[in-house]
Amino acid sequence: MIPAHRxxxxxxxxxxxxxxHLPGREGVRGVTAKDNRLFINAVFWIMRTGAPWRDLPPDFGDWKNT
Structure with a gap:
């Protein structure tokens, strides 16, 4: 399921x-990130709302693994 654009x-x-400029991209040493853009959007959502990570909406993924 692709989340709706916020x-x-x-x-x-x-x-x-x-x-x-982000770590975790293909071709760079180390683990490749699953979705850097989703992570950045999740961080911005947390910054904007002031909510704890546990309150991250499910369309950003599991808060423990984002």
Missing amino acids: RHDISDGLWEILKP
Whole structure:
């Protein structure tokens, strides 16, 4: 299931700027991240709401594994 776009998610343009600078991308030593963009959006959601990680909406994934 693909989550619905949330109005405060990062834009495609901003994502293209951020993507090459994040750890966990393919071709870089170490573990490849499952979905860096989803993680960044989850972090922004936490920052915006002030909620604890346990209250992260399920469409961001399991709060223990995000």
